[in-house]
Amino acid sequence: MTASKALRTEEFLVNMGPHHPSTHGVCRFLLTMDGEVVIKAVPYIGYLHRALEKICENRTYPQCLPVLDRFEYCTSMSCEYAFCLAVEKLAGIQAPERAEYLRIIMVELNRIASHLIWFGTTALDLGAITPFLYGFREREDILDLFEMTCGQRLTYNYIRIGGVSRDIPSQFIPKAKEFIDKFPSKIDDYVKLLNENPIWVVRNRNVGILPPELALSYGVSGPVLRGSGVKFDLRKDDPYSIYDRFEFDIPTGKYGDCYDRYLVRMAEMLQSTRIVKQALEQLPEGDIKAKVSPQFKPPKGEVYSRIENSRGEMGIYIQSPGDSKKPLRVKMRGGSYNHLQVMPEIVKGGKIADLVAVMASMDIIMPEVDR
């Protein structure tokens, strides 16, 4: 009798999540496994569905902003920013110059903070604890800056329709400059920890390769798309607000694997630092908010407005009925929604441990998927 006849093998199902620590929220994968190899992965979402879009339909436009904060809590500033830009486009409101600069400073700092969370948690998922502590240490400095500006550390409600809620305090600029000066050397530390770390390289190189055609077909955007070698950044290619005034580069990857996505995000933090530095230097004096009544009614119309968030394209679609202070429809589009969709394609045929690495490198955050 041969060994193959004596050993009966069969595929089996593994339920991963919803409370698995590496799912960054509550996402469940139903995996069809052949030994340790993933044959098929089906994501199940909806555990964090809070009906944000329905809630927005019953609120006035300024009242929607606290809801938007919770759309994607790692980069609350970007969510508010996307919504405000959409409403401003709809109603033809122009924010004052100083407000535009303040918004960009906040959004870029928030992007760094979000990438730092990603950096820490990804390394933690793959078994390294030190980066988690380092990442959260620097993030703390950014949160201090936010706290001194608007009193909040996570859900800011700072960016408002037509401007920002309040001006920065006098100690903000020196503190921010101090952070910007020291941050590049911190990134050097991070890179020293991981870039040539054999475990890190083996877990990430050639794992979860996402070809550019597949990425575009699935609507993948942001650092994940750039990791696949597509040089596309909305801040450069479809510039909104005053992004055309700043000099920065778009880092791209070559192979589209987890390691490239890691390199892109690390380089992106440096570019954000450059933008904040230029914005702080150019920051003009003046008003911080255009006059917008809390009861204002935008004209009849509909608009889809998109910005580059740390997790890709964040788009807000608003339809205004014209005679109401409440929107008829608000649709939120987050990058993770599409990133999670493409995951079954790229984890197929890999090991179950690679699924954790891929999920971490995609930087999926569940509130953005479930809304």
Add this chain to the structure above:
Amino acid sequence: MDHTELTKYILEKFPGKIELLDTGKAEPFFKISADFLLDFCRSIHSDEKLFIDFLCNIGAVDTGKKFEVVYSVASVKNHIRFDFKLEQEYEGAEIDSIQEIWAGANWHEREVWELYGINIRNHGNLTRFLLPDDWNQGFPMRKNWDAPDFVRMPEQ
């Protein structure tokens, strides 16, 4: 291609089948008929000058009289972006799936089906995902939907 060129190009490419909506905003907004959807998507995807390779978003709207389904598309290569929408009556609302052109439409369409009850032809996987599996209380994003345990305070 700037917005006026783009509008002109698309209107000339599909004469009589597409209508420009005046939304007064920067990006062009078109309206097409539901049975033209697949052909339209196929041709904007394969057209050399447009090459719409990126589907940003699909969002359904309940206007109180009928459904609208809004598609936001873009070209990463040519830096183009525009929107188009189609209308559906309440009764028997049904649209074609556009997954064969942009695979990422899958979940967006599933959401339209789940929350609005607009049927998607040839979707292949219309199962619940945002709502609980045993959900039987209708389509929550419709305007006439009332939450069973929601009590509205009387107007002062």
